[in-house]
Amino acid sequence: MIPAAGLSSRMGRFKPLLPLGGSTFLDQLLHTMRAAGVGPVVIVTGWHAEEIEAHLAGQPEVFLVHNPEYARTQMFDSIRQGLPLLQGRCSRFLVAPADVPLPLPDTLRRLLEHPALFARPVYGGRRGHPAALDAHLIEPLLAAPPGLSLKTALARAGVLPADLPVEDEAVLLDADTPEDYGLLLSYLARREHTARPLWPQLRLQLWGEQPLFDEEMVRFLELVEACGSMQHACKGMHISYTTAWRRIAAAERTLGFALLERESGGAQGGGSRLTEEGRTLLHRCSAMQRELQACCDRIFEKHFSDYTLPVQD
16 A cells, blocks of 8 residues: 655655656556565555546556545545555555655565564664555554554554564655655665766745745645645644744735635634635646746756766765
């Protein structure tokens, strides 16, 4: 199972489909799983689900399930969405997060051969991903309360992890930020004995009399639109509620119209939603961002396609 429903909030770009070694994070994981004899593969989508569906169209032995509450829930809740698709299909399975894309096939094989109910790889004394689980754990995991971590849910069922020492640094390489992404690219170049690639990082900012709209603001409003809550959007963006409202209020003063409207109280607990003007502005900015990124990639390819950094030992 590959949980790929996260918000990629610290990366600034959608991680599962980021370029990596001539393919993408998801492609790298799928290739490794096939090389290790792992299948079928269940991918849990959330943010940008349509892009994943289009990217993987026609892939054999790949099953997609959507977590509609991805903006409000944790990774374990996405895992729970995918578990029913594994029942009856395997005796043991892996949980391989999409942002840890480069474990070696031998690591996956050894994890699946491990006799423990729950095994995880360890490199240099540090625990990493993916995790291997016995299929008998599917039912207790489905019965666990939502909102837990996988480790906590297993501990509640009396199952503790067994550590498997591996010579595979990639089990620790979790790409959360642009800096992590750069380290991942460098690691892959070292592992494959190729030169390190350069990659462009595009930053979009719109100005009025002062900075008005940037990628963080676009992403924040996209999250509000997706989950109907400023609180959840703040959590996904790792910013405080006060900071968010300060930025929204400053933008509204410059624009001359409201971006958000709040709904308070009631049985549903209230929430926030974009105004019609805010939604129109967001969609324009999002479309501009996509076109700029595509244009940036083309220009970069034109001028730097044959340009690499020296191989590092």
